[in-house]
Amino acid sequence: MIHLGELASAYLDGETTQQEAAKLVAHLGSCQACQREMEDLHAARSLLRSLPVLEMPESIRVDLGLVPNVVPLARRPLTWVGAATAAVMIFIVAATATAPDPVGLSLREVSIQYEQQTLIDGGVLPVVGVVQAGGGQ
Amino acid sequence: MTDGVPLSWEDVAKTHGRKIYNFAYRLTGNPDDAKDLAQDVLLRVERGLANYTPGSFEGWLWRITRNVFLDDVRRKKRRPTTALPDDLDRTNLISTPAPDEVLASIRLGDDVQKALLGLPYDFREAVVLCDVVGLSYDEIARAVAAPVGTVRSRIHRGRKLMREALT
Structure with a gap:
């Protein structure tokens, strides 16, 4: 029996064709191993997507001169x-x-x-x- | 913005700065390296924007971002993996829910970050671009100059390794 393999991840991301999706759904109905793998992949994907989003440090904007009205100390009157x-x-x-x-x-x-x-x-x-x-x- | 293309370098910093920083942070696991990399990317965007020809802006931007990272790895002659620092930069967290939730989220986030840093570079890059940055497979393929089938395989294998590392 051929299992889903990388098709499973692509399905979770909506990156499969309609034909591939239909094949996957049909296979999942009869393969417990692939059901478990699907659950594992879904869990890993969810964990990655739940990583906290970090704000870009303000110092980057300051260093690049993107923050208005911020004059380097040496140039201040x-x-x-x-x-x-x-x-x-x-x-x-x-x-x-x-x-x-x-x-x-x-x-x-x-x-x-x-x-x-x-x-x-x-x-x-x-x-x-x-x-x-x-x-x- | 015009056709998805920011008009200026400042627009790129405003609209993509956070994503670039998060990409760099998740690849390096180090706030100082992430800051340096994000800054280098924005400087390179500034220089390159004048010569940008309309096309896939996301692909162009992430190709630059990736090249800056790889250049840095070559310059420092290190493997593109660094250990997770003990004191993660938590001051830049955007949302601050209840304290218990924050602690749980940080602990979980640390574990996920450690697992991420344990992945081979190609897999780590693919899952970060997909699950952290939110690019489509096509955009990732353009950014990393690889066929979509390769991207699909890297994301799948990266997630499988993540799952194994976290169980």
Whole structure:
């Protein structure tokens, strides 16, 4: 007896001719082995088709430049945060260059000098007082 | 779209990107490789779209996809099978049903993926194109440059091996 073989999978996929389908149905009615094989193939096909569908990672669109309004970090204009940070850095460098050598000064004295410098320059740097532990007198 | 042909590369990415990524993921079992492959395919589509002559767009696209995958295999000189990573990329799952269902589905999905990776490449490719991507036998035949009868045989044998591996 000739069994169904690959005709069985093709039938499940609707990829047989009418003649093939008729032959298959007639054979299935009298062949338990082919009925079992048909069930196995159907189960395997169902499992494959039930695999979860994954979304394409957004990073692919970003990398390919397909996402609008996404500018690589290096090309972004300075935001106010970036500008403020730059201003602060410039101020610190300038203050350090013009301030007297703090060697020998206490932390409190250094702090007071920076506060005074800030007032003179009208800088935007928020001054955080530095107080020696247990000091102040 | 005109006659099933996307007008632009962006359209291809939008309409076929997910399928390309899933094809790559199911063939490699690895999210990083799948991402690289999908990206390469889209870049190659961008270059090739200008020279595309109307015909079977699906066949053309999947032939490119397949060639990118095989080129990568040759470049890395590896068998077109990689082990399933322990930490599958589950963050990209599209649907999120109840937690129990998700867990059961993931476990089952892992088993199916492992069985898939154990198939010889030709069989794996055929069942993925048929059951994951959803191509017809004719489209698969064009994509893999093989007769329809060969495709039919590969799908059948691939499913039989899957069933044996999962029982």
